[in-house]
Every structure is written in C-alpha cells, then in structure tokens.
Amino acid sequence: MARIELEMMVQVPPEACYALALNVQAHLASTLQTGERVVAGPADGQLKLGDVVTWEARHLGIRQRLTVRISAATPPHHFRDEMVRGAFRTLRHDHYFEAVPGGTRVRDIFEFSSPLGFVGRWFDKLFLKRYLTRFLRARNAMLKQQLEQNR
Template sequence: MARIELEMLVKASPAACYALALNTQAHIDSTRHTGERVLAGPASGQLQLGDVVTWEARRLGVRQRLTVRITAAVPPHYFRDELVRGAFRTLRHEHYFEAVPGGTRVRDVFEFSSPLGFVGRWFDHLFLKSYLTRFLQARNEALEFRLEAGAAA
C-alpha cells in the first residue's frame, strides 16, 4: 500500500477547516481542474458520518468514478473517508485538524493501492503517488486560500 502524508498550517479554526473539508461545493470548487462532480449521494452541503458519495472526474485523461463513505468522524478534529467502489483496490483518506498557535495544523494521510498486483505496486510508487500528491496539494491550497480569504462554507 502506498502512503502520502501532507501537512500545512491554515490561519483558521479547526472547526472552519473541518467544515470546509466536508463541504461538497468546496470539494467541487477545489478540484475544478479535473471537472469533478457528484453523481450520487449528497450533492450540496456538509457530508456527515455514514454518507456515501460517488464522484466523477477526469484523471489522467480518463473519466473515472469513485464512491467513498465517511467511515469515522470526530468533529472538528478528524474524519476518514474510504473507498466503496472505484479504480483502486484500497483507498483510505484520513483528515486531521489540530489547533496550534496561529491557526490549525491540517494533516492528510492518504493510503491507496492499485488492483494490479506487482505491476500495480510499481505503478503506485513510481507514478500514481506523485500524481496524487500534486492533486492533494492543489486541493489543500485551494481550501487554504478560501479559508484565509474568509470565504469558508
């Protein structure tokens, strides 16, 4: 399983960071470059524990669907979403929000594996990990900009 860990300091409260990270419109706005949209599940407002949402986006030039469930939530400090159905064999994304001087430490732990055995592990580590790291960084920067500009959900 491949693992990506990202961390950033956001000048906003944990509650604001948590709420924006679970807001479907903020997710769509922060992934505009992939044409992401909701196909099934809550299409607006805040996602909550137990919610299942199917996203469709253009990734690596191909339209893909990914269905995830919010499997854990401890507002406003933590939530986890996990794969229900999609192009990965496994996918787990943990989101942490810790109050620190000057704002909130936002940390992502993203674990995934492809369904292609040895070839998939090679692909995960040499290509997909880099692509997904850039994707997550861009999404986090868009959310950070929105929070620090005062335009939170």
C-alpha cells in the first residue's frame, strides 16, 4: 500500500478546518481542476459520520467515479473517508486537525493501492503517488486560502 503524508499550518481554529474539510461545496471548489461533481449522496452542506457520497471527476484523462464513506469522526480533530467503490483496490484518507499556537496543524494521511497487483505496486510508487500528492497539495492550498480569507 502506498502512503502520502502532507502537513500544513492554517491560521484558524481546528473547528473551522474540520467543518470546511467536510463541506461538499468547499470540496467541489477545491477540485475544479478535475471537474469533480456529486453523482450520488449528499450534494451540499456538511458530510457527517456514516454519509456515503459518490464523486465523479476526470483523473489522468479518464472520467472516474469514487464512492466513499465517512467511516470515522472525532470532531473537530479527525475524520476518515474510505472507498466503498472505485478504481482503487483500497483507499483510506485520514484528516487530522491539531490546535497549535496561532492556528491549526492540518495533516493528511492518504493510503491507497491500485488493483493491478505487482504491476500496480510499481505504478503506485512511480507515477500515481506523485500525481495524487500534487492533487492533494493543490486541494489543500485552496482550502487554506478559503479558511484564511474568511477569518
């Protein structure tokens, strides 16, 4: 399984970070580059523990669908979304929000594996991990901008 760990500092409290990270409209705004949209499940407002949503987006030139469930939540410090159905063998994304002087340390731990067995492990390490790291960094930068503009 491949693993991506990202961290950023945001100058707002954890509660604001947590709420925005679970907001459907904020998610869509942070993924404009892939044309993401909701095709099933909550299409607006806040996601919560147990919610299942299917996103459709263009990644690597291919329109794909990914269904995820909010499988763990400890507001305002952590939540996890996990793939229920999609192109990966496994996909798990943990979001952590830690209060620190001056704001919040936001950490993402994104674990995934492609369904291609041995070949997939090489593909994950050589290509997919870089692509997903860039995607997550761009998404986080948009969320950070939104949070800090609205404080």
